[in-house]
Amino acid sequence: MDTSTPTAEHTYSAITYAVDERIATITLNRPHARNGYTLAMADELDLALERADRDEDVRAVVLTGAGDHFCVGADLSGGGFDVNEEGSDADTWQEPAGRCSKRIFAMNKPVIAAMRGAAVGAGLTITLACDFRLGSNDSRFGLVFVRRGIFPEGGSAWYLPRLVGTTKALDWMITGRVFGADEALSSGLLTSVHPSDEVLEAAYELARDLRDNTAPVSVAVIRQMLNQLSGEPSPFVAHDVDSRLIAGLPTNADAVEGVMSFLEKRPPAFANTVEKDVPAWLPWLADNAAGQTAPGEHV
Incomplete structure (x- = not known):
């Protein structure tokens, strides 16, 4: 297990980071809010993913969520979308989900998303750049932007048609409907589906195979x-x-x-x-x- 002394670079409030047997685990860690996505989480994911990618001892990354849900999307508890960062330039500002998906896209290490429960909005788009997406029988997915009067993020308009085709991407994005694991698997969004209490171990089994072979x-x-x-x-x-x-x-x-x-x-x-x-x-x-x-x- 990575037991390095925390520094400013390695201190996290919205995620956890650990390395065990050459596998890095990055966990969305706001279970009280069903891992609602925040600016702090976006920045910490960027740092943690870069940390794993630069560590030659890490062979694979597992991205998961604490509690019963992977991520329910943007944290709306403040009554709106948290996009106004002090000192940010509107012309160069990078939306939060894209900070994560962009980092994963550019990585050298394989990234495995292990998802239980809800993966909605940003909770789904941040995984589209992953190499593998494992879901659970109780997983629910949704690209619900049109139902909130907003727009897709995380580069999802680029990733999604490549994964599932334009017809299915239009279906999910234009309706904003929520769908289950079976549809996600048959459409090519998911690599595999597992019982809820087995999805994380399935991700580790895959990571160990990549590490060893x-x-x-x-x-x-x-x-x-x-x-x-x-x-x-x-x-x-x-x-x-x-x-x-x-x-x-x-x-x-x-x-x-x-x-x-x-x-x-x-x-x-x-x-x-x-x-x-x-x-x-x-x-x-x-x-x-x-x-x-x-x-x-x-x-």
């Missing part, structure tokens, strides 16, 4: 290949990236280890690290180094 550099590169290249108008850019990556296999220590562990029928021990071994020539990294937009900058 996958190469961190391969995971980092592949999740960004999917995020960055799947929207290209043709497969040619992806093929160019594929070709250069595959051409480097003879000098790739992880590739050698992957083959040898398979032949020797033993668990792999991948030595490459994200910080040192992700190829700097990858187009999204090269653009960023050249001063272009970072991954997810306009989500």
Whole structure:
């Protein structure tokens, strides 16, 4: 378990952060408010996700909620939407759900959302950039913005059609209706559905499999290949990236280890690290180094 002394960077009021056996758990921690989403929670999620991503010892992240609900959306207990931050510039201000989804989009680590009960509004949109979304039998989902006279956030108008198709995205967003786990699973929103008391353990089981059997550099590169290249108008850019990556296999220590562990029928021990071994020539990294937009900058 991560027992580092809290600092200003590591002190949280709306979430908790823990690392155990190379798996980071980030928990929305306002169960008295059914984990209603706040500006403080948004900022703390951004910090915690970055912390996990920079920690080479962390191999996977589980995002969950304390209590019976994952997150019921924006905390409306103040009678409105908390968007006025002191000193903020209206032209550069970033809405709170997007701060989380944007961070997840740009990460090198896989992120697994484990959701019980309600995941509505921001409580759903912050998970759309996750690699896996696990729900429970009692899960209820909703993109209820039209029923509050507001607009979708978290980059959900970009993520949702990619996950479930335009027809289903229009259905959920234009009606704002609430739907259950079975519909979410059959539509492709969820990876799997579990009994309520088993969904978190299912997320950890998946995280342990990723930790024990996958190469961190391969995971980092592949999740960004999917995020960055799947929207290209043709497969040619992806093929160019594929070709250069595959051409480097003879000098790739992880590739050698992957083959040898398979032949020797033993668990792999991948030595490459994200910080040192992700190829700097990858187009999204090269653009960023050249001063272009970072991954997810306009989500």
